[in-house]
Amino acid sequence: MDKAKEKFSRIYDDCVEKIYRYVFLRVNSKELAQDLTSETFAKGWESYRQAPDNIEKPQAFLYKIAKNLVIDHYRRKNRTQTIPVELVQDYISDAREDIEQRAVLASDMEAVRKAMQTLNEDYQNAIIWRYMEEMSIKEVSHLLDRSEEATRVLLHRAIKDLRTKLS
Amino acid sequence: MNSEKAIISQIKSLKDIKPDHDWVILNKARLLGSEALNVKRPAFSVLFDLMLQRRMVLAALVMLGALSGTVFAAQGSLPGEPLYAVKKATERGMAIAMGQNNDPAANLQLAAKRLEEIDLISQKNLVKNLPAAFYEYKTAKAAAKKEVAAKVKENPAKAGQIVKEAGVAIKNINDKEKQVYGVLGVDESASSTNNGIENASDKQIVESLVDYFKKGAVLSYEQASDLARVKKLYEDGKYGEAIDVYLSSSLNN
Numbered sequence: 001m002d003k004a005k006e007k008f009s010r011i012y013d014d015c016v017e018k019i020y021r022y023v024f025l026r027v028n029s030k031e032l033a034q035d036l037t038s039e040t041f042a043k044g045w046e047s048y049r050q051a052p053d054n055i056e057k058p059q060a061f062l063y064k065i066a067k068n069l070v071i072d073h074y075r076r077k078n079r080t081q082t083i084p085v086e087l088v089q090d091y092i093s094d095a096r097e098d099i100e101q102r103a104v105l106a107s108d109m110e111a112v113r114k115a116m117q118t119l120n121e122d123y124q125n126a127i128i129w130r131y132m133e134e135m136s137i138k139e140v141s142h143l144l145d146r147s148e149e150a151t152r153v154l155l156h157r158a159i160k161d162l163r164t165k166l167s
Numbered sequence: 168m169n170s171e172k173a174i175i176s177q178i179k180s181l182k183d184i185k186p187d188h189d190w191v192i193l194n195k196a197r198l199l200g201s202e203a204l205n206v207k208r209p210a211f212s213v214l215f216d217l218m219l220q221r222r223m224v225l226a227a228l229v230m231l232g233a234l235s236g237t238v239f240a241a242q243g244s245l246p247g248e249p250l251y252a253v254k255k256a257t258e259r260g261m262a263i264a265m266g267q268n269n270d271p272a273a274n275l276q277l278a279a280k281r282l283e284e285i286d287l288i289s290q291k292n293l294v295k296n297l298p299a300a301f302y303e304y305k306t307a308k309a310a311a312k313k314e315v316a317a318k319v320k321e322n323p324a325k326a327g328q329i330v331k332e333a334g335v336a337i338k339n340i341n342d343k344e345k346q347v348y349g350v351l352g353v354d355e356s357a358s359s360t361n362n363g364i365e366n367a368s369d370k371q372i373v374e375s376l377v378d379y380f381k382k383g384a385v386l387s388y389e390q391a392s393d394l395a396r397v398k399k400l401y402e403d404g405k406y407g408e409a410i411d412v413y414l415s416s417s418l419n420n
Contacts, residue, residue, distance in 0.1 A: 005199055005200075005203060006203075008199065009195070009199055009203040012195055012198070012199070012203075013195075016186065016191055016194075016195075017185055017186060017191075020184075020185070020186040021181070021182070021184045021185070021186075024184055024186075025181065025184070033186075034186065034190055034194070037186070037194070038194050038197075038198070041194070041198055042198060045198055045199070109177070109180050109181055109183070111177070112174065112177040112178055112180075112181065113181060116178075127178060128178075128181075131175050131178040131179065132178050132179060132181050132182055133182075134179075159171055159174060159175070162174060163171065163174055166174065
C-alpha cells in the first residue's frame with residue numbers, strides 16, 4: 001500500500017468518529033450522517049492524494065469539508081429534523097450499562113441536543129468543537145474563520161443562549 | 168438548575184454518539200480498499216478486543232447474550248451486519264470457555280467458517296458485505312496460522328506431526344479459497360489483509376519443518392527431493408507455497 005494511503009488510513013481511524021458525531025449532531029439522521037461522513041472522507045482523500053503536504057491539519061481540514069457539506073445539504077433541502085429519544089439511546093456507548101442511568105443520560109442528551117438544534121449554525125459549531133470535542137480556542141477560531149477573541153465572545157453567547165433555551 | 172458547568176457536562180455526554188463499527192470498517196474498505204483495514208483499527212475497536220480478552224467479561228457477555236436471545240439471533244448473521252460482532256464475541260467466548268482459544272485446529276475451523284461466509288455472501292449477492300467478509304476471513308486465517316506457528320515453535324520435535332494435523336484443514340481452506348475467489352473473480356494478492364502476519368507465521372512453520380527434517384531420521388530419495396523443493400521455496404520467500412508443497416509431498420505421509 002502506498003504511503004499516502006497508509007497515512008490517510010490512520011487519519012480516517014483518528015477522525016471518523018469525530019466527523020460522524022459532528023455531522024450527526026447537525027443533520028439528525030443516522031443514514032444522512034453516514035452519507036455525509038463518507039463524502040467528507042472521499043473529498044478529503046481526493047485532496048490528500050493529490051497534495052498531502054498541503055494539508056497540515058487533517059482533522060481541521062476534514063471538519064471544514066464536513067461543515068460545508070452540511071451547509072450544502074440544508075441549502076438543498078432547506079429543512080431541519082428532530083430526533084426521537086429512542087434513537088439517541090441507540091447511540092449511547094455500552095460503557096454505561098446501568099439501564100436507569102442510561103435512560104437519564106439519554107433524556108439529558110436529548111434535551112441538550114434539541115436545544116442545540118435551535119441555535120444558529122455558528123453557535124452549534126462552536127459548542128460542538130469547543131465543549132464536546134474539547135478543541136482549543138485557537139483551533140475553533142480557525143474552523144470558524146474568526147479571531148480568538150471573537151470566538152470567545154461567540155462561545156459565551158452560545159452557552160448563554162443554550163442555557164436560556166434549556167431553562 | 169442549568170448552570171454553565173452542568174450544561175457543558177451535558178454537551179460532553181453527546182460524545183457517546185458513535186458510528187456503527189461495521190459501517191466504519193466498510194466505509195474505510197470502500198474508500199481505501201480492503202488492504203487499508205490492516206493499517207490500524209479504530210481505537211474503540213481495539214478497546215473492544217482488549218475487553219474480549221478478559222475471560223470474566225466475555226463469560227458475562229455470553230451469558231447475558233444467551234439469556235436475551237441475541238446470541239441465538241446473531242448466529243446466522245454475516246460480516247457487515249449489525250449482529251455479527253455478537254456472533255464473533257460468542258465464538259471467542261466459547262473458545263475461551265472450552266480452552267480452545269490458542270488451539271490451531273479450533274482457529275482453523277473458525278477460518279473455514281469465515282470462508283463459508285464469503286461463499287454465502289457471494290451466493291446471496293450481498294456485494295456490500297464482501298469487504299468486511301474478506302477482512303474477517305483473512306484475519307481469522309492469519310490468526311489460525313499464527314497459532315500453528317506458535318505451537319510448532321513451542322514443540323520443534325513434533326513439528327511434522329503438528330503440521331500434519333493442521334495440514335488437512337489448511338489444505339481444505341486453501342482449496343476452498345481458490346474456488347470461492349475464482350467464482351468472485353478476486354485476485355488473492357489484492358485482498359492482502361493480514362498477509363504480513365500470515366507470511367511471518369508461514370515462515371516460522373517452514374523453518375521449523377526444515378529443522379525438524381534436518382535433525383530427523385534418514386530420508387528416502389523422494390523425501391530428500393521434496394525437502395529440497397520446500398527449502399528452495401523457503402529461500403525464495405514463498406513460504407505459503409512451501410507449506411503447500413510440503414502438505415502434498417512424501418514428507419507429509
